[in-house]
Amino acid sequence: MGFQRMTASEKALVLFSGGQDSTTCLAWALDKYQKVETIGFDYRQRHSVELDCRLNVLRKIRSLMPAWTSKLGEDHLIDLPVLSKISDTALTRDVEISLDENDLPSTFVPGRNLVFLTFAGIVAYRRGSKHLVAGMCETDYSGYPDCRDDAVKAFQAAMNLGMDTRFVIHSPLMWSNKADTWALAEKLGGGSLIDLIIEETHTCYLGEREQRHPWGYGCGACPACVLRLDGWETFSKRTAS
Numbered sequence: 001m002g003f004q005r006m007t008a009s010e011k012a013l014v015l016f017s018g019g020q021d022s023t024t025c026l027a028w029a030l031d032k033y034q035k036v037e038t039i040g041f042d043y044r045q046r047h048s049v050e051l052d053c054r055l056n057v058l059r060k061i062r063s064l065m066p067a068w069t070s071k072l073g074e075d076h077l078i079d080l081p082v083l084s085k086i087s088d089t090a091l092t093r094d095v096e097i098s099l100d101e102n103d104l105p106s107t108f109v110p111g112r113n114l115v116f117l118t119f120a121g122i123v124a125y126r127r128g129s130k131h132l133v134a135g136m137c138e139t140d141y142s143g144y145p146d147c148r149d150d151a152v153k154a155f156q157a158a159m160n161l162g163m164d165t166r167f168v169i170h171s172p173l174m175w176s177n178k179a180d181t182w183a184l185a186e187k188l189g190g191g192s193l194i195d196l197i198i199e200e201t202h203t204c205y206l207g208e209r210e211q212r213h214p215w216g217y218g219c220g221a222c223p224a225c226v227l228r229l230d231g232w233e234t235f236s237k238r239t240a241s
Helices: 020-032 049-061 066-071 081-085 112-127 149-163 178-200 223-240
Strands: 011-015 035-042 072-079 131-133 168-170
Touching: 011 020, 011 112, 020 035, 020 049, 020 066, 020 131, 020 178, 035 049, 035 112, 049 072, 049 178, 066 072, 072 112, 112 131, 112 149, 149 168, 178 223
Parallel strands: 011 035, 011 131, 035 072, 131 168
Antiparallel strands: none
């Protein structure tokens, strides 16, 4: 049998931060595609501990399912300090998390996800991947405009026009609440993936890794922790009934 080149339709690039959502999206992609690579971003985020967590998750997720070991390929870490320099937010500065005059949390980094998708598209173009997988969601989310389905679809169209490509941006969690996200993780990887998410992923905006809760590590009070906590409690009630 001759060598068969893998087509772009079988390859995916996952935007992977090391958090609950992106880890679930990574498992989703590993379940669906033949070759999966990951991309992360160091934008001098306040919760930079996630950069260490993502490496632990990548190392350990390979062993959860036999098929995932060979599917998971190269990881790409993009250095983006300029994003922090031009942003004045609670994710890039040591300031209190609050709501602005538009009811957006001060953790909103304007254009962040659009920048991430742009760089992901550049890497995917070079690596021959058709599919981009990202954890945007407009159900249980903090109100970020660039997490909305319309924004993602519009950006997909613009990127394909600008690069003369046919990328498909997948947002498996777009219409899922956090309890659904826990349930999807269980469906994809069973209790082992749930345990990995609890122990190794990072969500807390404050970068807290000392306080251990049933749902994982975090301050327990920031918007990201509250969403994760509420989702865990609902998911736990479902599985107990």
